[in-house]
Amino acid sequence: MEPRIPTRMGDGSLVEMTRSEMRADLEAGTQLAARKAKVPELTQDELDHLLDIYASAARFTAVDIGEEVVLSNDGTGTKHIGNRVQDLQSFETLLGVDMVELWQADYSYKAVKTNVAHEGQSMKIAQALLTNPVQYGAMPDLGRYSKPDGPIPNWSELLPMGKIEEARDAQVEACEMLVEDIDFVADAMIEAGADGIDMDTTGAAGDADFLAGLTACRQLREKYPWLGIEIGMASEFVLGMHGQLTFDGERLAGMWPKDQVRMVQQAGASIYGPAVNINTGKSTAWNIARAITFIKPAMEVAEIPVHVNVGMGVGGVPTCLFPPADATSRASKAFVEILKIDGY
Amino acid sequence: MGGMRAAGDLVARMQMTRRMRLKEAKEYVAGKLGCSTRELSDPVAMETLRQENGLGLLTMTSSTHPGEPGMMEAKFNISRLLDIPINCVERFKERAGL
Numbered sequence: 001m002e003p004r005i006p007t008r009m010g011d012g013s014l015v016e017m018t019r020s021e022m023r024a025d026l027e028a029g030t031q032l033a034a035r036k037a038k039v040p041e042l043t044q045d046e047l048d049h050l051l052d053i054y055a056s057a058a059r060f061t062a063v064d065i066g067e068e069v070v071l072s073n074d075g076t077g078t079k080h081i082g083n084r085v086q087d088l089q090s091f092e093t094l095l096g097v098d099m100v101e102l103w104q105a106d107y108s109y110k111a112v113k114t115n116v117a118h119e120g121q122s123m124k125i126a127q128a129l130l131t132n133p134v135q136y137g138a139m140p141d142l143g144r145y146s147k148p149d150g151p152i153p154n155w156s157e158l159l160p161m162g163k164i165e166e167a168r169d170a171q172v173e174a175c176e177m178l179v180e181d182i183d184f185v186a187d188a189m190i191e192a193g194a195d196g197i198d199m200d201t202t203g204a205a206g207d208a209d210f211l212a213g214l215t216a217c218r219q220l221r222e223k224y225p226w227l228g229i230e231i232g233m234a235s236e237f238v239l240g241m242h243g244q245l246t247f248d249g250e251r252l253a254g255m256w257p258k259d260q261v262r263m264v265q266q267a268g269a270s271i272y273g274p275a276v277n278i279n280t281g282k283s284t285a286w287n288i289a290r291a292i293t294f295i296k297p298a299m300e301v302a303e304i305p306v307h308v309n310v311g312m313g314v315g316g317v318p319t320c321l322f323p324p325a326d327a328t329s330r331a332s333k334a335f336v337e338i339l340k341i342d343g344y
Numbered sequence: 345m346g347g348m349r350a351a352g353d354l355v356a357r358m359q360m361t362r363r364m365r366l367k368e369a370k371e372y373v374a375g376k377l378g379c380s381t382r383e384l385s386d387p388v389a390m391e392t393l394r395q396e397n398g399l400g401l402l403t404m405t406s407s408t409h410p411g412e413p414g415m416m417e418a419k420f421n422i423s424r425l426l427d428i429p430i431n432c433v434e435r436f437k438e439r440a441g442l
Binding site for chain 2: 065066068069070071072092093095096097098099124127128129130131132133135190191193194195196226227228230270271302303304305340341342343
């Protein structure tokens with residue numbers, strides 16, 4: 001009888017599967033992703049490698065010595081222990097991360113704008129107390145500009161009423177306001193000494209949200225040639241909430257990682273962060289094969305560092321409050337060894 | 345890569361500032377430090393190299409070596425060694441009239 005190996009489901013629950021069952025899940029994951037994104041399935045060698053990583057009862061796994069990658073971190077300084085800057089120091093000192101990110105709990109550029117002087121002062125203090133690069137991060141979060149949270153007619157209400165043009169106009173207007181706000185906050189943080197700006201969960205509200213991130217990125221790159229700019233995505237696929245928006249003549253709706261990374265590097269970003277969401281009802285083996293299949297074509301055309309989102313609900317890591325180290329370390333090793341990513 | 349316990353912060357700066365892919369960034373930093381790329385994530389090898397080049401060590405951050413460069417002082421040295429501008433260093437120079 002085939003031995004059963006402990007492994008995780010996408011919701012984090014610990015289950016047991018045989019090696020054959022894991023192989024079947026890996027094959028199903030890559031086949032589904034290939035069909036959806038119209039990209040090649042993983043090769044047999046890659047699936048064998050993934051099976052070796054996942055069909056192990058080890059508590060923890062890792063890449064070989066010398067093969068480590070850079071860890072950029074959104075969500076450092078979460079007031080786990082002290083104030084936010086003390087937490088950044090903890091991440092630098094105790095966790096050994098390679099760059100840290102100052103952020104506030106209302107993780108949106110629109111929200112930060114109203115409190116920007118205070119945030120800038122925190123950045124200045126952080127820069128005095130840390131050696132690591134410190135970036136400032138928030139979400140573009142286009143939805144904040146629609147009623148009732150913002151001044152723009154709500155396109156999610158207009159669309160079901162068949163008011164397509166009005167919904168499109170609203171998104172374009174919101175996009176312009178968002179670009180201004182990202183630019184405003186970034187200027188203040190750079191004045192305070194920030195090493196980089198992170199636009200996290202970009203595209204969460206669809207193609208207009210992605211367009212705002214790309215446009216703000218290009219503006220910032222023109223002003224600050226040395227600035228670290230990270231664009232992390234919200235999901236594997238750009239939703240066409242508008243449907244017709246373009247950047248450099250290319251339609252953004254429907255873009256998968258391969259096209260996302262081309263846009264991000266054309267906009268002038270330093271780092272691209274692909275995100276592939278977890279299916280909580282499937283095994284982590286199924287999820288990792290699906291995620292790597294989506295991202296692999298992007299790695300083949302990337303000219304800038306790619307930091308895959310590997311954490312809580314994305315990148316093969318279960319959706320749960322405390323992601324287990326067996327799952328996070330397997331996902332990390334898989335991305336590094338199969339895709340040769342630059343960080344995560 | 346271990347952050348400033350090793351040389352992860354230095355490699356990260358090359359990715360951020362010069363948009364270098366990982367291999368290129370590691371080779372660039374290793375070239376400036378005169379070490380192998382494998383040593384960049386080795387905290388034992390990097391303790392000596394960081395100390396020799398004044399790049400900051402965790403023990404210096406925690407003030408047990410107050411006579412050694414730490415934080416802002418270390419970033420002046422990192423900027424010079426890697427030949428990249430570091431924003432807070434440039435602001436410091438401008439505001440202090442240096």
